[in-house]
Amino acid sequence: MPDYQTFQHDVLVIGAGGAGLRAAIEASAAGVSVGLVCKSLLGKAHTVMAEGGIAAALGNVDDRDNWKVHFADTMRGGQYVNQWRMAELHAKEAPDRVRELEAWGAVFDRTKDGRILQRNFGGHRYPRLAHVGDRTGLEMIRTLQDHGIHQGIEVYMEHTVLALLKEGERVIGAFGYERERGRFKIFRAKAIVLATGGLGRAYKITSNSWESTGDGLSLAYEAGAELIDMEFVQFHPTGMIWPPSVMGILVTEGVRGEGGILTNKDGRRFMFEQIPENYRTQTADNPEEGWRYCQGDKDARRPPELLTRDHVARCIVREIKEGRGSPHGGVYLDIAWIKEKMPNAAEHIKRKLPSMYHQFKQLADIDITEQPMEVGPTTHYAMGGIHVDADTQMSRIPGLFAAGECAAGINGANRLGGNSLSDIVVFGKRAGEFAAKFAKENSLGQIDNGKIDLVAREAVAPFENGAGENPYSIQRDLQETMQDLVGIVRNESEMRTALEKLKIFSERANRAGVVGHREFNPGWHTALDLKTLLTVSEAITRAALERKESRGAQFREDCPEKDDRFAKVNTMISKAADGSMQVRLDPLPEMPDDLKQVIEEMK
């Protein structure tokens, strides 16, 4: 066996967005040695792109808010297939995590009396999102990064993990490569936290960066952990659609929180036309009331633009399909209209939505203080992911923890905007805490050299294939297939076709060839990421086939209604002994009576 460079830590955190950083901070504060692996440079992870805010029931703007309302909102938004315990912990602990960020130097926008300001967002009953204009994610990742670098955490920038290493049942390390020189590295650890974020790159139109290839999900699955709720992929209703080069880039829900409205080509505000039964009592029935809500009138109900993302995305798709879309195949999102209501609207928009103003001005030649934006759905977030224990965030593999987007359970069938930024700090902290505890109670394991040789051989295979298939072409074909056949509107026959195609892509991926050498070679990196993309794409498709109903983010045109048979189950995905992917339905954990009562009270 070649002599690979080996590093040793008590806790290894893979992924350095909000969840990974928060886990690393917590673990190192517990006194263990921590290694932090990031696929990009530190501070560039996908958290940096989060815009609208972090949801926490601080009650600073509306004192009727508290954890119970937040819990009930989260469960309702998730169509009640969420893991209730995660939703409970999240709602209870989010305010402390926000205050902690402030204590570490974050500078949130303020209320008039100097407290943290909170804004309206889809599915949240009260203004709940602490924010910094529309660059909240940047503020959070920078705060965590700047706090973390003084904690003695060892950071491995631009490294990618290819496999987890086990000894018996327990995880004891990871094997990967550094981009700069292309060298393989071994990380020995007593506990590992996966915090690798999402899988948006499985789709053609996405708000996600090149990094979001579902690495953590694939690593955990291969190591024997279970994936849960994989069918639920969030298509954010408002991505940019024109010009083509910006397609998919996110337009924050904060635009609607500040009073932005959705209209079709006839100028009609179509969101009023279909309001789901379980939101009817909370939703305004005329534009005037909706506007008053956005202005903080506590007697008003929220406008239908602030319904949950799954619903808004489907209404937009309906308008487009029925021929009422905008010229480039989207609908209009209009914030400029508020000048009818406000004397200094243009200044207000620029202050509250500076990066949206900038983004449209620079990339689309649109002045959002004067003109409406053209928007359409974009793949944004995976509700599904690694199944973990709610309290400890440990998967069914001893020593393997997961937090943030790559873990799952809190969001159910649909995530509310703002809940991911709170998720990553609430459960990042928990994962770090319990990983440190596990590390203290366990020793380092023995590395299996045979396994490492195998992974290393597979990883360099694309160089031996030479001028084989272009990895970028395979990736593009895969993205188009998932977009067309397992997208917002699904049916069984298309998804069966998708599975067939995935099989072919998998064969093509084995033939992928790479030119050049191992030093910082994006072609090679793309070839290696195909494997994780294929795994998560198959998992999404199989879970979506298994859930023969429409719920939350999953819309099946062949089963367009909710079905009680699926109301109390989660789809679980695991790797069978023969290497095939298994799906089964698991009953939801029983919710305690006091929480059932909370949900009843909030109805």
Added chain:
Amino acid sequence: MPTATFRIWRGDAKSGAFEDYSTEVSQGMVVLDAVHDIQAKQANDLACRWNCKAGKCGSCSAEVNGMPKLMCMSRLNDLPLDKPVTIEPIKAFPLLKDLITDVSWNFEVKKKIKKFKPRPPDAADGTWRMAQEDIDRVQEFRKCIECFLCQDVCHVLRDHRKHDEFIGPRFLIYVAALEMHPLDTEDRLEELRKAHGIGYCNITKCCTKVCPENIQITDNGIIPLKERVVDDHYDPLGWIWKKLKKNR
């Protein structure tokens, strides 16, 4: 579709040269789109960093026709396409490969700056109160996406290679954000003068000009810091007072 030629630097620290690539150009394209297209179809191993493609992460810094820019925010229709568009790596840091440089120095510098140290919470609920107008300036500085374009154009780093003596505009702004944070109680002025080398900045404002976040680096950050350093160090009464305090 019309085509354009992109003259991209290929190579590493040892050797390299510009290579021309021709690719189709469509409406709204940015430089990073062209680089991606070339990477996918003509040069799979062309190294460049990127993440968000929306001017939020600061990864894709490069010099486009000689100007330091984020490739993701540089529209092709703002460039003359009748001649080749040159794309080369930033110059203040060692070249690794193609458009990628070794920016690790920046991460080491940041570690040496004293961290945020808030005063104890003083509101009844165990937190703090801050007025929006008191944090506007700090929020301006905290918009920084760490693209390091300001470091790239700073002649103290780019031409004089004073990396051991000067932290550069990015980190002067970082210190300014900490020093002007209403809750912070730390004092970083002595280091600013000595280890961080603020005196090297002769306010040519090149950094401000290239900042993609339009942070007024020089006027709002560096100059006020210089004033504080001067007040702190060269004020004779203050100097005597500090001596007395130290001896007590």
